[in-house]
Amino acid sequence: MTQQVRFDQDLIKRYDVSGPRYTSYPTAVQFHEGFDTVAYEMIAAASNAELIPRPLSLYVHLPFCHSLCYYCGCTKKITRHPEHGAVYLEHLLREVQMQGRLFDRDRMVDQLHFGGGTPTFFDDAQLTQLMEHLRDAFTLQPSAEREFSIELDPRTVDPQRLETLSSLGFNRISLGVQDFDPAVQQAVNRIQSKQETLALIDYSRDLGFESISLDLIYGLPLQTVESFDKTLDTVLDARPDRLAVYNYAHMPQLFRAQRMINEEDVPTPATKLQLMELTIKRLIDAGYVFIGMDHFALPDDELTLAQREGKLQRNFQGYSTHKECDLVGLGVSSIGKIGDCYAQNLKTIPTWQGAVHAGELPIWRGVTLGTEDRLRRSIIESIMCHGELRYGDFEQRYGIEFEEHFTPEVQRLDPLEQDGLIELEAGGFTVTPAGRLLLRNIAMLFDEYLSRSEQPQRFSRVI
Numbered sequence: 001m002t003q004q005v006r007f008d009q010d011l012i013k014r015y016d017v018s019g020p021r022y023t024s025y026p027t028a029v030q031f032h033e034g035f036d037t038v039a040y041e042m043i044a045a046a047s048n049a050e051l052i053p054r055p056l057s058l059y060v061h062l063p064f065c066h067s068l069c070y071y072c073g074c075t076k077k078i079t080r081h082p083e084h085g086a087v088y089l090e091h092l093l094r095e096v097q098m099q100g101r102l103f104d105r106d107r108m109v110d111q112l113h114f115g116g117g118t119p120t121f122f123d124d125a126q127l128t129q130l131m132e133h134l135r136d137a138f139t140l141q142p143s144a145e146r147e148f149s150i151e152l153d154p155r156t157v158d159p160q161r162l163e164t165l166s167s168l169g170f171n172r173i174s175l176g177v178q179d180f181d182p183a184v185q186q187a188v189n190r191i192q193s194k195q196e197t198l199a200l201i202d203y204s205r206d207l208g209f210e211s212i213s214l215d216l217i218y219g220l221p222l223q224t225v226e227s228f229d230k231t232l233d234t235v236l237d238a239r240p241d242r243l244a245v246y247n248y249a250h251m252p253q254l255f256r257a258q259r260m261i262n263e264e265d266v267p268t269p270a271t272k273l274q275l276m277e278l279t280i281k282r283l284i285d286a287g288y289v290f291i292g293m294d295h296f297a298l299p300d301d302e303l304t305l306a307q308r309e310g311k312l313q314r315n316f317q318g319y320s321t322h323k324e325c326d327l328v329g330l331g332v333s334s335i336g337k338i339g340d341c342y343a344q345n346l347k348t349i350p351t352w353q354g355a356v357h358a359g360e361l362p363i364w365r366g367v368t369l370g371t372e373d374r375l376r377r378s379i380i381e382s383i384m385c386h387g388e389l390r391y392g393d394f395e396q397r398y399g400i401e402f403e404e405h406f407t408p409e410v411q412r413l414d415p416l417e418q419d420g421l422i423e424l425e426a427g428g429f430t431v432t433p434a435g436r437l438l439l440r441n442i443a444m445l446f447d448e449y450l451s452r453s454e455q456p457q458r459f460s461r462v463i
């Protein structure tokens, strides 16, 4: 994908509509409750019976946090009571056992991710117990090839905790920073010192963590171009391997926590665009590869290599490696992807715990992809991950004549070319430097459900 990015404010404003982030296709809106535990057990069995069964990736959702960040739109529970976490963990261990029985033991877990909430809400003994159960139920990759990561809230981690996480087998960490500016931190109720965060980064390098990822957010209250520039100075000095820089979408009508934010402190759309431009420019100038959407990585990072080798994928964590794995979701509301199916666990802690307590897999809903879905998923992934589409690739794989199969979609590419988002060539197109910021808009053309839907969509805005 081209590393050049061209900012055209008018174009960006014109294309700033609501749209999916394509962490799955079809998106979660298409998941339905007809896909139940029986369907899930069947696809798990079928995935074991493949000629060469795929390795596994596990996502473990740990949804508790000690305090509320006012910008938060995640599924989480704020509590100061450790016993809530203990009850949750007890059920999670049972789910791990149930899920583990469904997958053959010769299917290695190459990738593991603990996400939140705040996974480090749980203490070392609890995380150790969880890891032991995962080892009992699945075959975890012992070699350095494994990619075992955990999201850390620097406010809940000290050097000794880092040592424990390393000894448990984690070799990657992702740190929530958002902004180093004290006034911004105060406005979003997330106060963490720069020194603490930088010390953790240094120590995790000493301990041999192979990849360190930082999350930032632009568009937070009280942020200015000057203040965020200083945050970027600090971040670039620390030189993490990966950066995810998210756009803050202020939607207090949807997310209660955001009602704590003073509307007047939220940067204007024009400032947000400047913040985005500043971030992308500074990171690219500092040698980071702009992977796409909100992700950046150093040139030798696996994410960059996966993109170069055509092995990058979109999943529920954004851009990710290990496209070849089946993904097993564990914990409340988590989403898995097995073969050609997506499956999501029950969405609230009481319903999820209730199912596990009754000895049932806590599957809520899902979807099985048909041939047309798989075709469109590959197309959307090619646009989102590689910024191009080569019709011939799909003609061979799916036995179609691309321009005939997608006549209306191909016609709708013309205005995108006129606006400078893509460059049409014989047998395909390439996303231009201006189109790099509007990947979603281009991908949306091939979303069959979006074009059919008459319902207002509940997606965030493209910018």
Ligand code: SF4
Residues within 6 Å of the ligand: 064, 065, 067, 068, 069, 072, 073, 074, 076, 116, 117, 118, 153, 176
């Ligand atoms: S942003 Fe993260 S740490 Fe803060 S409340 Fe949300 S899930 Fe918890």
